Amino acid sequence: MASRPTGSASGSLHAMVLNQIGLGIVRGEFAPGDPLPNADDWSAAHGVSRTVLREVIKVLAGKGMVESRPKTGTRIRPRSEWNFLDPDVLAWRYSGTISGEDVRELFELRRAIEPMAGALAAERATPEQVAELEAVLAEMEKFADDGDRFAEPDLVFHQAILRMTGNELIGSLAALIETALLLSFRLSNDNPRGQRHSMPLHxxxxxxxxxxxxxxxxxxxxxxLDDAEEDVRRAIAARRGQHE
Amino acid sequence: MASRPTGSASGSLHAMVLNQIGLGIVRGEFAPGDPLPNADDWSAAHGVSRTVLREVIKVLAGKGMVESRPKTGTRIRPRSEWNFLDPDVLAWRYSGTISGEDVRELFELRRAIEPMAGALAAERATPEQVAELEAVLAEMEKFADDGDRFAEPDLVFHQAILRMTGNELIGSLAALIETALLLSFRLSNDNPRGQRHSMPLHxxxxxxxxxxxxxxxxxxxxxxLDDAEEDVRRAIAARRGQHE
DNA sequence: TTCTTCATATTATTCATATAATAATTTTTA
DNA sequence: TAAAAATTATTATATGAATAATATGAAGAA
Structure with a gap:
């Protein structure tokens, strides 16, 4: 039975079941190559109609995670086929407990993208865009000691840089940055010490x-980025310490 | 050709309608914010059932391209929300006529990713992976004068580098490289002069x-990459010349 | 006037069920 | 034995109907 009450995956049944199954797959509840339960049984198991389950499966197929054929059934595709840059997949992968490996992958890519994007932004930003960036910076300044409210303008700042490249492909990496920042804020929630230290670099x-x-x-x-990665790694180490 | 993620226009009704509508949206047949035709009417117009159309719309929503709500209907989301790194969206965007702008975006991102990925690969590649790469190189050598058959090993070569980083996020950019190479081969099909000139660098x-x-x-x-971009630009210029 | 509350029409969402297409498996046939 | 045909399990597609969400405008209150 799907947890109908307003959970994290609030909203439509479709969205809830999508998140449940997507998360389940990413967390390894089914091995790649494994056949999934057939549609009838599974929809019953989730307490939803086949319609909903089928739509969810199609969406997952659209993200490269599953493949379904008549007679054979629906099966998990190899991880190498999954579209990890999809915002949903990213969110699924970076929810729950995070390994140092996960952090490495995230920051490896950020390091390739953001400095390059920033350099392009420096070439191409219009005066209006520069003014907007300053405004966001002011917002960050205002909440520099309030971890919660700092998160949003910080995210806007980094995404603005991607947008200022005028490159739509690069813009689509916004979800990557969002994932990294959400992760960072989630982890550092335990010891909220503000983000003032990052203001000079911003x-x-x-x-x-x-x-x-x-x-x-x-x-x-x-x-x-060095600073941010260091922060996240510290938070992970601290959290691990707590649990032992 | 390389494995199509969700399935090209061939085969299922779902895939066909998905491609039709996806292409239509990317090509600007509907402006962002525009409401799409009512689901019932539209499925009739496409000659398919509501089931198929609904599943297609859900998949497009999963790629950030549309959003549907009761009463309002389904409408196109702003381009900035589209997931351009999705293999399908990439394919839609880079089919048809290509502008110099499109090429710039593609190579800007490739230039950020591939050299970085290559450097990581140099650190991390296992002897087996290196051997595989050599084998692919031999394959390329064999077809260096045959534009058509050169395409596949070339694609494998570049994707292998991404995979050797051991970074799944970077691996998901394989579709980007595929798009660029398919584009390149599609454009240079008119004047097939082989790819021998690129072998020394490979x-x-x-x-x-x-x-x-x-x-x-x-x-x-x-x-x-400089070489490849130059090639593509020349091909575009030549093609433009033909049509005028 | 201006704001809030409420009813209503519109639309997607969900469900249930039926038929078709497909491909793996088994059986039959040459 | 090997090829062809029937069987079968599963998804793919279609359709009708009920439910839920919500934008819109009307009515009422401040």
Whole structure:
């Protein structure tokens, strides 16, 4: 029976079941190659109609995670086929307990993308975009000691940089940054000490974009990423310590 | 050709309608914010059942392209929400006529990803993986004068590098490379002159990976990308010339 | 006026059921 | 034995009907 009451996956039945099954697959409840229960049984098991379950399966197929054929049934595709850059898949993968490996993968990609994006932003940002960035920076400044409310403008800041590249493909990596920041805020929730320490580097990013200094942006963003990764790793270590 | 994730227009009704509508949206037949025709009417217009159309719409929603709510109907989401890194969306976007802008976006991202991935591969590749890469290289060598058959090993070569990073997020960018290479081969089909000229750089990539020389890989891949982008731009210019 | 509350029409959502298509398996046939 | 045909389990597709959500406008209150 699907947990109907407003859970984390609030909203439609479809969304709830999608999240349940997506999470289940990502967490390894089914091995790749495994056949999934047939549609009738499974929809009964989840307490929903076949319609809903079928739509969920189609969406998962659209993300590369499953494949279904008549007679054979629906089976999990190899992990290498999953679209890990899909916002849903990212969210599923980075919910729950996180390994150092997970963090490495996340930041490896961020390090390739964000400095490059920042350099492009420095070349291409319009005066309006620069002004917006400054406004977001001011917002961050305001909440620099309030971990919860800092999260949103911080996310907006990093995504704005991607958008300023004018490259839609790069823009679609916004979900990646969101995942990383949500993870960071989730982990550092235990010891909320504010984010004031990251303000100088953020300011440096913004001013270098305004000045059109791509190399400066690149350096500042790399330093920012080093800092952020360090933070996350510390939080994970601390959390592990608690549980032992 | 390489494995199509969800299934190309061939086969199921679902896949056909998905491609039709996905392509239509990406090509701008509906403006963002536009409501789509009412589900009942539309399924009739496409000559398929509501079941199929609903599943298609759910999949498109899963890729961030549409959103449907009661009373309002289903409407196109802003382009900034679309997941352009989704294999299907990529394929839709890079089918048909291509602008210089499109090429720029594609190669901007490739330039950020592939040299970095190559450097990681140089650090992490196992001897087995290096051997595989050499085998693929041999395959490329064999078909260096046959544009059609060269395509597949070339794609395998570039995707192998992503996989050797051991980073699943980076691995999910395989579709991006596939899109770029398919585009390249599609465009250069008119004047098939083989790909022998790109072999020395490919060899350099492989040997530097084998030697664990990250910096060498990075440089070779950058050169390779310069070359490839140049090729594509020339092909586009030539094609434009033909039509005028 | 302006805001809030409420009813209503519209639409997606969900369910239930029936038939068709497909492919793996088994049986039959040459 | 090997090829062909029947069987069967499963998804794919279609359709009718009930339910739930919500934008819109009307009515009422401040």
């Amino acid at each position: 300011r440096e990013v913004a001013s270098n974009i305004a000045a059109g200094n791509g190399e400066g942006v690149r350096k500042a963003l790399l330093a920012l | 060899r350099e990539v492989a040997s530097n990976i084998a030697a664990g020389n990250g910096e060498g890989v990075r440089k070779a891949l950058l050169a390779l």
